Amino acid sequence: MGRITEEQIKEDLIKFIKKEIVDPSxxxxxxxxxxxxxxxxxxxxxxxxxxxxxxxITIGEKSMLPQNFRTVQTLATCASNSQ
Structure with missing residues (x-):
């Protein structure tokens, strides 16, 4: 797969979280x-x-740190760096 932008990762994560994980409100x-x-x-x-x-995108074991999962921004940055 080609490299995806951090912005696209953020958009996709927000859509997924809103649809599948948190209450829509x-x-x-x-x-x-x-x-x-x-x-x-x-x-x-x-x-x-x-x-x-x-x-x-595979998030490596060394990147499985709480600070990388704090916000969509931190997760997208981690994911972008894992490409």
Whole structure:
């Protein structure tokens, strides 16, 4: 797969989280703290699998750090750097 932009990753993550993980009434943008929005550890696994399936991006074990899953922005940056 070709390299995808960080902006596209952010857009796709926000759509996925709104559709599959959090209540639709939850306000979510790239800087929302995911744990405060209702994203739990099981949901983090779903996000990692989503990135692998949708974009072929594998988040390496060394990148599986809490700070990389704090917001959509931090996750998109991590994913973009993992391409």
């Amino acid at each position: 939850v306000e979510l943008d790239q800087n929302t703290v995911l744990s405060e929005a209702g994203v739990d550890s099981f949901s983090v696994v779903e996000l990692v699998l989503f990135l692998e399936r949708k974009h072929g």
